[in-house]
Amino acid sequence: MSDTILYAVEDGVATVTFNRPDKLNAFTDPMLAALGKALREAARDDAVRCLVLTGAGRAFSAGQDLADVRERDASGGMSFREHLETTYNRAIAAITELEKPVLAAVNGVAAGAGASLALACDVRILAEDARLILAFAGVGLVPDSGSTWFLPRMMGYERAFLLAATGGRVSAAEAEALGLASQVVPGEALAGTARELALRLAQGPTKAIGLTKRAMRRALTGRLDEALAYEAQLQEIAGRTADHREGVAAFLEKRPARFAGR
């Protein structure tokens, strides 16, 4: 995809690697453009049935490249709003709206918008020495790229507010206890653990999993009666897939299902 955003597809799993390790994978504009391209490619390609985001080196991502911010400020470049709307916000929407599971394999520190990107994923697996840092307050900014939405929902308003207002750090163990991560594993086991889960998800009924994601994401802001109606509507779609027929046939024939993702 580019030098700073690596993109590889294998066995139905696309892996996006933030690759600027000397700067802890801090995001520059070309990198954000390449990330957008990778996310569009993962959505377009039917061979991709699961997406993994991870970082090269010792960080997941230190968030926005602050040298770029200063440069943009000095040169009277794009406003904060325009920058967010054309880069991070699109990436967050692409991840949350992608009808395929997205895993963050958080290999090290995830700070600022790097933490937000991890929080936008459907599942987070953290290396033992990974940390989430709400670094925004440290540079006099509000949490962006979805963190004000994700965090209160995931850990409750009070803890989320304190974390954001103090620029707090959450260790991997704390993240797991707070419900911000599904699993914490030794660093050397991270890639393997993420791959195993990604493969399992990629071999699942992709359409039904995608619709499940759509329904649950919508349910986060909706009412029960709306969720019931939406489930019924989506079941109409899932019920017509080849994977549904295969799942039923496999059960009746007492064999494992082989889902094709259709």
Ligand code: LHQ
């Ligand atoms: C970096 C960065 C970085 C540039 C490490 N930038 N170089 C904001 C503005 C506008 C629009 C969009 O949205 C946002 C949202 C945000 O993301 S705001 C939050 C931005 N991120 C931060 O404030 C985190 C800044 N980084 C840190 O606090 C530390 O680097 C952490 C705690 C992540 C890691 O600390 P260390 O392990 O001690 O590593 P380090 O600080 O020595 O960093 C290694 C290198 O990476 C170093 O470069 P150098 O050339 O000196 O070796 C850092 O300057 C560079 N780096 N983060 N965000």
